Amino acid sequence: KQEVTQIPAALSVPEGENLVLNCSFTDSAIYNLQWFRQDPGKGLTSLLLIQSSQREQTSGRLNASLDKSSGRSTLYIAASQPGDSATYLCAVKRDSSYKLIFGSGTRLLVRP
Amino acid sequence: SQTIHQWPATLVQPVGSPLSLECTVEGTSNPNLYWYRQAAGRGLQLLFYSVGIGQISSEVPQNLSASRPQDRQFILSSKKLLLSDSGFYLCAWSETVEAFFGQGTRLTVV
Numbered sequence: 001k002q003e004v005t006q007i008p009a010a011l012s013v014p015e016g017e018n019l020v021l022n023c024s025f026t027d028s029a030i031y032n033l034q035w036f037r038q039d040p041g042k043g044l045t046s047l048l049l050i051q052s053s054q055r056e057q058t059s060g061r062l063n064a065s066l067d068k069s070s071g072r073s074t075l076y077i078a079a080s081q082p083g084d085s086a087t088y089l090c091a092v093k094r095d096s097s098y099k100l101i102f103g104s105g106t107r108l109l110v111r112p
Numbered sequence: 113s114q115t116i117h118q119w120p121a122t123l124v125q126p127v128g129s130p131l132s133l134e135c136t137v138e139g140t141s142n143p144n145l146y147w148y149r150q151a152a153g154r155g156l157q158l159l160f161y162s163v164g165i166g167q168i169s170s171e172v173p174q175n176l177s178a179s180r181p182q183d184r185q186f187i188l189s190s191k192k193l194l195l196s197d198s199g200f201y202l203c204a205w206s207e208t209v210e211a212f213f214g215q216g217t218r219l220t221v222v
Binding site for chain 2: 034041093096104
């Protein structure tokens with residue numbers, strides 16, 4: 001049974017810092033991995049998607065990496081801003097029609 | 113472009129009352145559809161997912177049911193709400209790759 005873990009559960013950093021959020025999964029047979037952002041009381045916004053054959057994806061100040069063999073993904077946020085404060089969730093999919101399995105998220109606070 | 117609509121945004125219902133939450137997707141056909149629940153301070157729990165009309169898979173035994181009467185419509189229902197049904201309900205859709213979420217419904221059962 002696939003399990004997804006995110007560490008740390010919460011993170012507080014000063015503005016401008018580079019930071020890394022971690023996601024680990026127990027079954028390396030994944031189809032893809034997706035990173036989401038959730039603002040309080042809102043739905044999920046897709047940030048980055050990494051297919052199983054890819055090693056990383058980049059969008060602006062965000063970079064996500066994937067190491068299937070070790071069951072790990074990281075989300076790197078460069079030059080953090082207060083507007084980056086949110087909960088970040090990772091999720092994996094076993095195949096194209098299957099469900100997303102989520103981690104419990106990392107709650108990020110970027111202090112001005 | 114594809115869009116997902118979920119309503120209502122908030123709902124306060126008494127214990128024992130029925131529930132109907134609706135989700136529709138535009139701009140795609142035969143999407144995979146999902147209902148998730150997020151309890152306060154907890155992760156997302158998959159409730160139901162559907163790969164086609166009338167095809168519903170239930171992940172967790174519970175007081176809720178789901179239906180997909182049309183290709184791009186997904187409905188979450190209950191005949192009698194319990195206090196434990198309170199939470200934040202999210203609908204999502206996916207074709208083969210990326211998943212997209214609605215804005216959620218905050219349900220409070222009183």
